[in-house]
Amino acid sequence: MTEPLLRVRDLKTYFVTEHGSGTARAVDGVSFDLYPGETLGLVGESGCGKTVTSLSVLRLIPEPPGHIRPGSFIEFAGRNLLTLAPRELRAIRGNQIAMIFQEPMTSLNPVFTVGDQIAEAAIVHQRLSRRAARARAIEMLKLVGIPDPAQRVDHYPHQMSGGMRQRVMIAMALVCHPKVLIADEPTTALDVTIQAQILELLERLQAELGMAVMLITHDLGVVAGSADRVVVMYAGQVVEQAPTPDLFARPLHPYTVGLLASVPRLDAPSRARARLHGIPGQVPAASDWPGGCRFHPRCPYAWDRCREEEPPLLDASTGEPGSHTVRCWLLTEPQRRTGRPGS
Amino acid sequence: MTSSSALVDVQGLVKHFPGERAFFGLGRPRAVVRAVDDVSFAITSGQTLGLVGESGCGKSTVGRTILRLIEPDAGRVLMDGLNLLTLGGRELRALRRRMQIVFQDPYGSLNPRLTVRQTLAEPLAIHHLATGADAGRRIAALLEEVGLDPGFARSYAHELSGGQRQRVGIARALSVEPQFLVLDEPVSALDVSVQAQVLNLLADLQQRRRLTYLFIAHDLAVVKYIADDVAVMYLGKIVERAPAPRLYAAPRHPYTTSLLSAVPVPDPTAQRPRIVLTGDVPSPAHPPAGCPFHPRCPHPKKDARCHTEPPALREVAPGQLAACHYAEEPL
Amino acid sequence: MSVWNWLAVGGAAVLALVAVAEIRRRTGTGSSGRRFFRHPSAAPALFVLAFFVTVALAAPLVTPYRPYVQIDITRLANHAPSTQFPLGTDPFGRDVWSRLVYGARISLGIGALAMLVAVTTGVVVGGVAGYFRRWVDATLMRLVDVGLAMPRVFMLLMVVALWDHVPLTVLVLLIGLTGWFGTSRLVRAEVLSVREREFVAAARALGAEPARVILRHVLPNAAAPIIVSAALGIGNVMLLEAGLSFLGLGVPSPAPSWGNMIADGWPKMAVAWWASTFPGLAISLVVMALNAVGDALRDALDPRKETA
Numbered sequence: 014m015t016e017p018l019l020r021v022r023d024l025k026t027y028f029v030t031e032h033g034s035g036t037a038r039a040v041d042g043v044s045f046d047l048y049p050g051e052t053l054g055l056v057g058e059s060g061c062g063k064t065v066t067s068l069s070v071l072r073l074i075p076e077p078p079g080h081i082r083p084g085s086f087i088e089f090a091g092r093n094l095l096t097l098a099p100r101e102l103r104a105i106r107g108n109q110i111a112m113i114f115q116e117p118m119t120s121l122n123p124v125f126t127v128g129d130q131i132a133e134a135a136i137v138h139q140r141l142s143r144r145a146a147r148a149r150a151i152e153m154l155k156l157v158g159i160p161d162p163a164q165r166v167d168h169y170p171h172q173m174s175g176g177m178r179q180r181v182m183i184a185m186a187l188v189c190h191p192k193v194l195i196a197d198e199p200t201t202a203l204d205v206t207i208q209a210q211i212l213e214l215l216e217r218l219q220a221e222l223g224m225a226v227m228l229i230t231h232d233l234g235v236v237a238g239s240a241d242r243v244v245v246m247y248a249g250q251v252v253e254q255a256p257t258p259d260l261f262a263r264p265l266h267p268y269t270v271g272l273l274a275s276v277p278r279l280d281a282p283s284r285a286r287a288r289l290h291g292i293p294g295q296v297p298a299a300s301d302w303p304g305g306c307r308f309h310p311r312c313p314y315a316w317d318r319c320r321e322e323e324p325p326l327l328d329a330s331t332g333e334p335g336s337h338t339v340r341c342w343l344l345t346e347p348q349r350r351t352g353r354p355g356s
Numbered sequence: 357m358t359s360s361s362a363l364v365d366v367q368g369l370v371k372h373f374p375g376e377r378a379f380f381g382l383g384r385p386r387a388v389v390r391a392v393d394d395v396s397f398a399i400t401s402g403q404t405l406g407l408v409g410e411s412g413c414g415k416s417t418v419g420r421t422i423l424r425l426i427e428p429d430a431g432r433v434l435m436d437g438l439n440l441l442t443l444g445g446r447e448l449r450a451l452r453r454r455m456q457i458v459f460q461d462p463y464g465s466l467n468p469r470l471t472v473r474q475t476l477a478e479p480l481a482i483h484h485l486a487t488g489a490d491a492g493r494r495i496a497a498l499l500e501e502v503g504l505d506p507g508f509a510r511s512y513a514h515e516l517s518g519g520q521r522q523r524v525g526i527a528r529a530l531s532v533e534p535q536f537l538v539l540d541e542p543v544s545a546l547d548v549s550v551q552a553q554v555l556n557l558l559a560d561l562q563q564r565r566r567l568t569y570l571f572i573a574h575d576l577a578v579v580k581y582i583a584d585d586v587a588v589m590y591l592g593k594i595v596e597r598a599p600a601p602r603l604y605a606a607p608r609h610p611y612t613t614s615l616l617s618a619v620p621v622p623d624p625t626a627q628r629p630r631i632v633l634t635g636d637v638p639s640p641a642h643p644p645a646g647c648p649f650h651p652r653c654p655h656p657k658k659d660a661r662c663h664t665e666p667p668a669l670r671e672v673a674p675g676q677l678a679a680c681h682y683a684e685e686p687l
Numbered sequence: 688m689s690v691w692n693w694l695a696v697g698g699a700a701v702l703a704l705v706a707v708a709e710i711r712r713r714t715g716t717g718s719s720g721r722r723f724f725r726h727p728s729a730a731p732a733l734f735v736l737a738f739f740v741t742v743a744l745a746a747p748l749v750t751p752y753r754p755y756v757q758i759d760i761t762r763l764a765n766h767a768p769s770t771q772f773p774l775g776t777d778p779f780g781r782d783v784w785s786r787l788v789y790g791a792r793i794s795l796g797i798g799a800l801a802m803l804v805a806v807t808t809g810v811v812v813g814g815v816a817g818y819f820r821r822w823v824d825a826t827l828m829r830l831v832d833v834g835l836a837m838p839r840v841f842m843l844l845m846v847v848a849l850w851d852h853v854p855l856t857v858l859v860l861l862i863g864l865t866g867w868f869g870t871s872r873l874v875r876a877e878v879l880s881v882r883e884r885e886f887v888a889a890a891r892a893l894g895a896e897p898a899r900v901i902l903r904h905v906l907p908n909a910a911a912p913i914i915v916s917a918a919l920g921i922g923n924v925m926l927l928e929a930g931l932s933f934l935g936l937g938v939p940s941p942a943p944s945w946g947n948m949i950a951d952g953w954p955k956m957a958v959a960w961w962a963s964t965f966p967g968l969a970i971s972l973v974v975m976a977l978n979a980v981g982d983a984l985r986d987a988l989d990p991r992k993e994t995a
Binding site: 058059174176177204205206207208209210212213231232233234235236237238257258261262271272273274275276277278279280281288289290291292293295296 | 410411517519520547548549550551552553555556559574575576577578580581604614615616617618619620621622623624625626628630632633634636637
């Protein structure tokens with residue numbers, strides 16, 4: 014197997030809560046690898062820590078109130094990003110690791126033309142001249158499928174639709190041909206037909222530019238269509254991690270199973286008022302994770318051990334060892350899964 | 357969907373918003389935004405009509421115009437044969453008891469200065485349904501009905517999660533015992549696991565209370581779980597309307613087909629034809645001539661007629677209406 | 688000044704302290720109270736205001752003289768501060784401390800009442816314009832534009848100059864009725880944004896009357912900036928009153944206001960600095976305190992500052 018491009022180990026990002034009294038353990042011991050050229054889906058509901066994880070990779074966590082705990086480790090190209098000097102870090106941000114955000118409305122600066130904003134990274138990182146950077150911006154707009162790029166380059170963000178703005182965001186992120194693209198809910202604010210366009214665009218660009226994509230999303234449908242591997246997060250931890258086909262064919266963590274059962278499916282047989290199997294209860298607060306397994310209060314299988322002892326990530330791979338891991342005690346007592354609800 | 361058994365019958369609804377004036381009114385005259393352009397449908401008592409479309413298609417405006425939160429420019433909204441749009445004062449207030457709305461944003465739809473109890477007591481007071489201890493009992497019962505502990509009555513909105521707020525919003529709508537609910541994207545702001553809980557709740561309430569729903573959503577997969585009939589909107593017009601099983605199995609309008617194919621399915625092995633529409637939804641202030649969908653239409657038969665002649669919404673199969681010249685030859 | 692007066696002043700200070708502590712204890716558990724007292728200047732500012740209000744209310748107890756009494760015009764004019772006259776006497780032989788305390792009644796009273804008039808008018812006009820929009824809004828806002836375009840002090844001078852002796856109620860009404868334009872704009876903007884929120888639509892869908900919607904759903908959620916601007920506005924009004932009185936067109940002598948006290952002491956500034964300086968300091972202190980309270984209120988009432 015090839016060497017991972019990005020190696021995240023035991024990442025802990027905590028926040029001080031408003032009263033200054035508590036600590037919100039938003040990301041609490043997350044480890045995963047990102048391999049060259051692959052798309053890794055990071056999935057979970059709001060409050061699971063997926064966005065904080067992605068922001069931590071580029072050290073974009075506001076400090077205070079947030080801080081990345083010592084002992085956390087994020088290795089990129091042989092170097093620990095968490096110990097880099099600010100200047101070295103800036104040389105990586107936007108250049109080798111780029112990021113796109115959910116809100117194409119607020120992520121673009123309204124007072125500059127889209128051309129200026131795309132060119133900026135090229136000027137900063139590659140020391141291109143203004144003229145060369147502008148040519149590059151036009152080239153990027155063309156790459157992301159914006160019609161009339163030579164005219165559009167002088168437009169302001171408000172003159173563009175949401176889908177167009179997201180394309181501009183992608184052009185901005187890719188202008189330096191990064192090795193890693195972190196896409197945080199890139200299609201959540203968009204309509205389905207536009208979402209389909211953007212996902213297709215990302216797929217095409219990834220193939221053309223050979224970059225690795227970390228796709229953060231709450232939408233299991235998006236993951237199924239785009240990701241090679243999936244990391245499922247719950248309550249600040251990775252609860253299951255597997256190649257995409259494996260995860261959807263053989264989900265093992267009760268949370269993954271519940272999540273899959275919650276999604277209304279277009280491919281389900283048509284009958285009005287069919288019941289969805291939701292997950293009872295709700296995500297606990299990050300300042301107050303339950304003891305033991307963090308999912309146990311909502312888990313239909315939980316027994317004493319789940320309440321007392323936090324499970325580690327256990328190997329459940331059928332193929333390559335370590336390819337499918339699950340944070341659940343059920344793996345040690347599979348007979349408990351039978352005859353229970355949830356699937 | 358005959359009008360005779362319909363609880364709610366919407367006929368020729370039109371709402372145009374005056375557009376923004378270019379250059380502080382010195383430029384071109386205002387372009388009118390045709391938010392809702394001749395929309396008609398009927399909902400049978402006890403059934404759910406799913407109203408689907410992308411942002412800006414006018415689906416929310418339809419819901420709000422029916423409740424007269426926005427005054428329509430033309431059309432009729434009949435409830436039990438009574439035209440809502442010509443009612444005034446007292447009669448309108450009485451009718452408001454019979455129809456209610458649940459909003460998308462669980463953060464914006466509750467007054468942050470009121471407790472849950474105050475929020476739910478207000479409609480009871482407005483319509484003189486209950487006061488004092490009687491109101492307290494009814495509030496507790498309402499909270500229990502929507503799956504919340506009556507202890508939540510003392511909470512403020514910001515102390516609740518998104519799903520809990522949405523349940524309070526539903527309880528508020530139910531407090532006046534309506535027959536008809538407009539559900540305006542009631543689950544799209546919620547996490548999937550909570551979304552499933554709320555969808556189940558809505559289905560249960562409909563059965564228990566014999567409610568009629570207009571379920572407005574952008575997500576066809578969600579609508580599939582709750583709607584008996586589905587209407588698809590594009591640029592202020594209904595382009596297809598059919599019983600849900602028909603619409604999902606055999607869509608006739610190319611826009612419906614494209615929309616269905618764009619919905620991601622959580623199954624990596626699914627082999628589905630993917631139609632990726634090009635371009636953006638045009639501005640409703642400047643809708644294309646002819647068929648409003650023609651600039652993005654992937655239909656191979658698209659021709660000059662589509663550019664010039666707006667297709668009428670017509671019955672193309674029993675119970676199924678589509679506004680496409682080539683509805684007989686679907687994609 | 689007698690021992691009793693000193694004791695009463697001390698008592699007023701203690702009372703003010705207790706009041707601040709009590710406010711802090713009662714609101715400190717809520718998140719907005721916590722945000723308010725997070726400002727380092729909030730508690731001292733509140734104390735300053737509480738102290739002046741207490742002293743003004745208890746004026747006969749804390750002062751040795753009536754404010755207009757000329758104790759001994761020949762021998763006790765321009766007397767420097769001493770134990771008998773803690774802030775000295777003015778050129779007319781009146782005790783500055785006594786006048787300052789009675790003046791607080793007038794100056795603070797005019798400030799608060801004129802602001803009340805201004806805020807009430809501004810809220811009504813802005814609320815109606817913002818809620819009903821269309822021609823109501825257009826008409827009212829043009830009126831406001833006209834009001835804002837008029838030079839306020841000049842207008843006040845013109846009107847006041849018509850009177851020989853301006854009654855206080857007229858002065859309050861004049862200041863109030865020329866000071867609501869900004870507030871009405873603020874309220875209108877706030878109402879316009881709040882009325883688009885869905886809980887307002889929900890209330891309308893439930894059949895609530897416009898008055899109920901405005902009073903229960905719109906205004907309470909638009910209240911924060913109104914309260915803040917009112918707190919800041921009182922200081923402004925006090926400065927305006929001081930300016931008018933200084934020009935001899937505000938509160939007429941011998942009734943004391945902080946503004947006309949400055950005017951009275953002004954000619955003898957070189958020999959008796961205290962007669963003008965202490966009322967000037969009092970104005971500055973109160974205005975600064977009001978600004979500090981306004982700033983703290985801004986944070987306290989802003990739910991966006993809610994991080995948890």
